[in-house]
Amino acid sequence: MIKKLILPALLLSISxxxxxxxxxxxxxxxxxxGKNKIQFQLVDNAPKYSVNHGKIQVITPSDMGFMLKNNxxxxxxxxxxxxxxxxxxxxxQQVWGEKKKIRNHYNQMVVKLQQKNAxxxxxxxxxxxxxxxxxxRYVYPKQGTKDSIFIMDEKTTFNxxxxxxxxxxxxxxxxxxxxxxKDSPVSTLDTVHTPLTVESKSGLKLSFHEANLIDYxxxxxxxxxxxxxxxxxxxxxxxxxxxxxxxxxxxxRTLQIGENAGDLIESYLILNLNEPNxxxxxxxxxxxxxxxxxxxxxxxxxxxxxxxxxxxxxxxxKDYIDFTAKEGLHHLLIEGWNKGWxxxxxxxxxxxxxxxxxxDNFDLDKVVEYGKEKGVELIGYxxxxxNLINYMKQIDAGFALYKKLGIHTVKIGHVGxxxxxxxxxxxxxxxNYFRYVLQKAAEYDLAVFYHExxxxxxxxxxxxxMLAREAARxxxxxxxxxxxxPNHVVILPFTRMLSGPMDYTPGVLDVEIKQxxxxxxxxxxxxxxxxxxxxxxxxxxxxxDLPENYAVPAFQFLKDVPTDWxxxxxxxxxxxxxxxxxxxxxxxxxxxxxSMTNEKARDISVPLTFxxxxxxxxxxxxxxxxxxxxxxxxxxxxxxxxxxKASDVLKxxxxxxxxxxxxxxxx
Ligand code: NOJ
Numbered sequence: 001m002i003k004k005l006i007l008p009a010l011l012l013s014i015s016x017x018x019x020x021x022x023x024x025x026x027x028x029x030x031x032x033x034g035k036n037k038i039q040f041q042l043v044d045n046a047p048k049y050s051v052n053h054g055k056i057q058v059i060t061p062s063d064m065g066f067m068l069k070n071n072x073x074x075x076x077x078x079x080x081x082x083x084x085x086x087x088x089x090x091x092x093q094q095v096w097g098e099k100k101k102i103r104n105h106y107n108q109m110v111v112k113l114q115q116k117n118a119x120x121x122x123x124x125x126x127x128x129x130x131x132x133x134x135x136x137r138y139v140y141p142k143q144g145t146k147d148s149i150f151i152m153d154e155k156t157t158f159n160x161x162x163x164x165x166x167x168x169x170x171x172x173x174x175x176x177x178x179x180x181x182k183d184s185p186v187s188t189l190d191t192v193h194t195p196l197t198v199e200s201k202s203g204l205k206l207s208f209h210e211a212n213l214i215d216y217x218x219x220x221x222x223x224x225x226x227x228x229x230x231x232x233x234x235x236x237x238x239x240x241x242x243x244x245x246x247x248x249x250x251x252x253r254t255l256q257i258g259e260n261a262g263d264l265i266e267s268y269l270i271l272n273l274n275e276p277n278x279x280x281x282x283x284x285x286x287x288x289x290x291x292x293x294x295x296x297x298x299x300x301x302x303x304x305x306x307x308x309x310x311x312x313x314x315x316x317x318k319d320y321i322d323f324t325a326k327e328g329l330h331h332l333l334i335e336g337w338n339k340g341w342x343x344x345x346x347x348x349x350x351x352x353x354x355x356x357x358x359x360d361n362f363d364l365d366k367v368v369e370y371g372k373e374k375g376v377e378l379i380g381y382x383x384x385x386x387n388l389i390n391y392m393k394q395i396d397a398g399f400a401l402y403k404k405l406g407i408h409t410v411k412i413g414h415v416g417x418x419x420x421x422x423x424x425x426x427x428x429x430x431x432n433y434f435r436y437v438l439q440k441a442a443e444y445d446l447a448v449f450y451h452e453x454x455x456x457x458x459x460x461x462x463x464x465x466m467l468a469r470e471a472a473r474x475x476x477x478x479x480x481x482x483x484x485x486p487n488h489v490v491i492l493p494f495t496r497m498l499s500g501p502m503d504y505t506p507g508v509l510d511v512e513i514k515q516x517x518x519x520x521x522x523x524x525x526x527x528x529x530x531x532x533x534x535x536x537x538x539x540x541x542x543x544x545d546l547p548e549n550y551a552v553p554a555f556q557f558l559k560d561v562p563t564d565w566x567x568x569x570x571x572x573x574x575x576x577x578x579x580x581x582x583x584x585x586x587x588x589x590x591x592x593x594x595s596m597t598n599e600k601a602r603d604i605s606v607p608l609t610f611x612x613x614x615x616x617x618x619x620x621x622x623x624x625x626x627x628x629x630x631x632x633x634x635x636x637x638x639x640x641x642x643x644x645k646a647s648d649v650l651k652x653x654x655x656x657x658x659x660x661x662x663x664x665x666x667x
Pocket of ligand 1: 294335383413415451452470476
């Protein structure tokens with residue numbers, strides 16, 4: 001545990017010498033409470049920055065700048081032209097989210113540089129120091145550059161002062177983001193995706209990521225030497241990293257810094273670095289829970305394609321609509337509703353899906369009409385198969401069809417290793433594609449959730465129709481692979497989920513998957529599946545299981561749990577081991593709690609200090625039954641009730657790979 005080391009806030013520049021004894025000016029910006037500090041200086045005319053948290057140096061002087069085409073080095077030979085400091089403090093409101101009011105409070109330092117050669121190129125580096133981390137980005141201002149600008153490499157490094165344990169997934173792999181996390185020292189990493197979470201030797205919790213990624217390539221991180229992480233921008237197929245005209249603004253390079261694992265989750269730095277809401281509060285964008293004709297396909301009960309076992313038939317759809325209405329939900333996803341599905345749908349091929357023509361045995365108009373009668377809206381589904389040439393030709397027609405039918409949400413999938421079998425999902429091409437679709441969807445009053453997308457960089461602040469995305473190994477792997485081991489679900493909140501809401505598709509209560517493929521199962525308990533709805537944040541949450549598996553008392557929790565919150569608190573957590581999260585419902589005075597553990601059983605005491613101190617609550621507790629763990633009676637949920645107050649301490653027992661979910665109903 002780190003002691004809090006707070007230095008007084010420092011905003012302006014100071015002057016000191018460099019290591020070689022040659023005098024160079026150091027510019028410094030500290031966060032509002034002085035917790036984090038960034039220093040900038042030119043060393044031999046090359047820009048360098050470093051970062052401190054209290055007295056701990058986190059990043060030692062690290063490189064900045066670019067290599068442009070023709071081997072033009074845009075990382076040295078600079079003069080400082082001007083340094084501007086400012087401070088910013090506002091509290092803004094999320095139209096939906098894990099917390100209603102977010103404070104955006106930082107000190108900024110903008111360093112304006114110019115090269116001393118004939119080109120005289122200008123570069124601006126914007127630094128922001130927050131109390132929960134730091135960020136910086138590059139701006140290439142308009143300066144009459146005639147040629148296109150080709151970035152061949154971004155040279156930014158993060159020289160970690162000390163080694164640490166990193167939780168990582170590999171970059172540049174067939175299955176995009178969908179890998180199990182490994183943990184190993186930073187000094188042994190190859191090329192990895194962000195968010196990259198590191199627990200440093202001194203105990204700090206660090207998350208490296210990026211924010212507000214527009215018309216630029218995504219960043220991966222590569223370790224070439226020691227404890228240095230270097231930016232490795234995902235290239236176009238021809239090797240160029242970024243191609244732009246006149247001007248560019250990189251995404252923010254972000255480093256969240258916490259003293260406890262939960263601090264990373266309670267940090268809103270990524271959102272704060274995105275532009276304010278451009279859409280307002282559109283009535284078509286709403287958080288919700290949904291059922292789907294989906295899990296049945298993944299476990300092999302139905303098929304995505306036409307034929308005897310076809311999932312998306314009018315009859316099945318009507319049954320699911322009846323079930324959805326009976327259980328008080330209002331949204332239903334139906335995959336395989338359209339033409340183009342074949343048994344080879346997941347292979348790397350230029351698949352030709354139609355986004356307007358229904359599959360045989362499926363009458364879209366009739367199903368939509370039936371849903372309307374029952375108060376159930378369909379969720380649109382576009383599986384592109386990563387054939388974006390095909391998709392772009394049809395996107396307007398596909399979205400127009402949904403608009404005509406009164407459909408307001410669309411799930412868009414991108415199965416395939418490369419877009420158009422050519423470009424990485426995370427390259428500039430993909431970055432531009434995913435933002436284009438979001439804006440296009442808004443034109444048709446559609447909210448979006450992506451599968452197989454690029455990583456989240458906080459787009460939902462600017463475009464609240466960006467609901468959630470997958471971008472990690474989700475529940476579906478339990479249906480047809482060796483599955484997600486118990487630690488996966490207690491790593492995700494500290495890694496992938498730091499970037500934004502995830503459509504993990506929880507809620508498989510029949511964890512042994514009795515109707516599924518032999519030997520395939522969920523590697524956790526039913527109570528843990530309930531706890532996910534609180535520990536995993538998403539404005540849309542699937543109730544993924546087959547309807548018949550919800551005929552159990554524990555289902556009540558899933559009916560009750562909301563997906564939109566006023567506040568979020570991580571009560572205790574260790575990365576990859578356990579997490580306990582409490583969230584306050586945005587539409588009532590109730591609180592909810594989820595607690596999850598890895599394979600190890602745990603007893604956890606939770607002080608209920610987050611509750612309103614003047615109120616009394618009924619705690620409705622859904623826990624692993626005695627003796628329950630991943631392999632012993634995993635579906636047994638013990639449901640109990642007790643009256644509690646903020647001064648009480650709740651004792652939880654989690655079985656191995658287990659969990660507890662609690663609703664605190666205000667009395
Ligand atoms: C992968 C997605 O993650 C999953 O949700 C979907 O069912 C399949 N692709 C089919 O599109």
